[in-house]
Amino acid sequence: xxxxxxxxxxxxxxxxxxxxxxxxxxxxxxxxxxxxxxxxxxxxxxxxxxxxxxxxxxxxxxxxxxxxxxxxxxxxxxxxxxxxxxxxxxxxxxxxxxxxxxxxxxxxxxxxxxxxxxxxxxxxxxxxxxxxxxxxxxxxxxxxxxxxxxxxxxxxxxxxxxxxxxxxxxxxxxxxxxxxxxxxxxxxxxxxxxxxxxxxxxxxxxxxxxxxxxxxx
Amino acid sequence: xxxxxxxxxxxxxxxxxxxxxxxxxxxxxxxxxxxxxxxxxxxxxxxxxxxxxxxxxxxxxxxxxxxxxxxxxxxxxxxxxxxxxxxxxxxxxxxxxxxxxxxxxxxxxxxxxxxxxxxxxxxxxxxxxxxxxxxxxxxxxxxxxxxxxxxxxxxxxxxxxxxxxxxxxxxxxxxxxxxxxxxxxxxxxxxxxxxxxxxxxxxxxxxxxxxxxxxxxxxxxxxxxxxxxxxx
Numbered sequence: 001x002x003x004x005x006x007x008x009x010x011x012x013x014x015x016x017x018x019x020x021x022x023x024x025x026x027x028x029x030x031x032x033x034x035x036x037x038x039x040x041x042x043x044x045x046x047x048x049x050x051x052x053x054x055x056x057x058x059x060x061x062x063x064x065x066x067x068x069x070x071x072x073x074x075x076x077x078x079x080x081x082x083x084x085x086x087x088x089x090x091x092x093x094x095x096x097x098x099x100x101x102x103x104x105x106x107x108x109x110x111x112x113x114x115x116x117x118x119x120x121x122x123x124x125x126x127x128x129x130x131x132x133x134x135x136x137x138x139x140x141x142x143x144x145x146x147x148x149x150x151x152x153x154x155x156x157x158x159x160x161x162x163x164x165x166x167x168x169x170x171x172x173x174x175x176x177x178x179x180x181x182x183x184x185x186x187x188x189x190x191x192x193x194x195x196x197x198x199x200x201x202x203x204x205x206x207x208x209x210x211x212x213x214x215x216x217x
Numbered sequence: 218x219x220x221x222x223x224x225x226x227x228x229x230x231x232x233x234x235x236x237x238x239x240x241x242x243x244x245x246x247x248x249x250x251x252x253x254x255x256x257x258x259x260x261x262x263x264x265x266x267x268x269x270x271x272x273x274x275x276x277x278x279x280x281x282x283x284x285x286x287x288x289x290x291x292x293x294x295x296x297x298x299x300x301x302x303x304x305x306x307x308x309x310x311x312x313x314x315x316x317x318x319x320x321x322x323x324x325x326x327x328x329x330x331x332x333x334x335x336x337x338x339x340x341x342x343x344x345x346x347x348x349x350x351x352x353x354x355x356x357x358x359x360x361x362x363x364x365x366x367x368x369x370x371x372x373x374x375x376x377x378x379x380x381x382x383x384x385x386x387x388x389x390x391x392x393x394x395x396x397x398x399x400x401x402x403x404x405x406x407x408x409x410x411x412x413x414x415x416x417x418x419x420x421x422x423x424x425x426x427x428x429x430x431x432x433x434x435x436x437x438x439x440x441x442x443x444x445x446x447x448x449x
Contacts, residue, residue, distance in 0.1 A: 069446070
């Protein structure tokens with residue numbers, strides 16, 4: 001049923017919350033810019049999750065009020081943030097040693113396409129952007145212990161984003177462990193997409209029709 | 218006696234010529250030594266290669282200002298989006314761009330300062346950014362060889378400095394500054410405060426003075442930092 005826009009399943013807040021529910025206590029977590037950043041709002045207080053920012057912060061807290069902004073403290077999206085007790089600050093080589101050295105438990109990124117083999121495309125378009133930019137996406141995708149993608153299940157015009165083979169330029173091959181969309185949660189293992197859960201009220205047939213690769217129940 | 222303090226931005230920037238490769242610290246506006254960069258734009262050396270994470274954020278100050286003056290030939294960075302000046306120059310074919318994954322950029326600079334000519338990383342394997350680069354398999358995993366980066370000059374921002382060139386930083390302004398300080402022939406630091414007497418507390422020093430050649434005191438541009446936060 002490609003070509004049909006998806007208007008079923010969770011809203012973006014629901015997607016962020018669904019992913020947040022799977023984050024464990026005491027994990028060190030890097031959240032990408034955009035929708036992944038929203039995940040922090042849904043990690044409940046009984047878990048102590050330490051948020052990492054590429055620009056040299058462990059232990060990021062919520063956005064400050066207008067009168068509490070520290071001009072010298074921003075997140076990877078260059079927005080003001082706060083520090084939680086136990087936070088630390090460091091330089092870029094240490095920050096990416098945390099990422100590339102496999103010390104970060106989880107990174108959450110957005111995606112243009114994810115293949116059934118776990119290939120990730122999320123940094124540039126096939127025609128090449130007017131102006132390419134990569135940031136830390138390639139480092140995070142290969143370096144974190146787990147890479148989870150939080151994205152819409154289809155494009156705005158209804159094309160599947162979970163595919164057999166990526167058509168977009170790769171960010172990293174075989175890097176993705178899980179994909180969270182408005183329609184469900186999918187695990188990538190043994191070269192295939194396995195359904196962890198489907199959003200309330202949806203059946204496999206409905207979700208499969210919006211997916212470009214075979215879903216294994 | 219060692220005294221790396223200089224009295225003015227012009228004095229701090231003495232000796233930077235046409236064609237120089239210049240590392241500029243900062244992540245967005247935080248930690249970017251805008252007073253030094255703006256003073257460099259006034260001096261006006263041409264055909265510069267700039268190594269920085271971003272391509273600036275405002276045509277009035279910093280890296281974008283340098284570009285708006287037509288002084289930059291090539292940009293080596295991870296994320297040039299957000300700079301309208303860079304975008305218009307790039308789309309008009311007036312500036313070269315080398316895109317580097319952010320962690321690879323940091324490690325290339327760190328290695329440059331540590332005397333390591335090249336290294337292998339899994340980042341970028343089987344992507345457009347590793348085309349034509351040597352690859353190698355270690356213990357069943359594939360890696361790309363990356364060359365280190367050095368520069369003629371590094372411009373960095375610190376929170377506090379002393380006459381020995383020791384530096385400490387504030388908040389998230391550390392970012393690329395400590396590693397760039399290590400990777401250049403001439404490292405010039407601007408600091409909000411240069412402490413007198415016995416200098417900075419040794420336990421607190423982040424960048425040891427051996428990596429720093431000149432320090433100059435400038436007032437922090439708090440309004441610019443807040444404007445940059447709003448613009449992003």
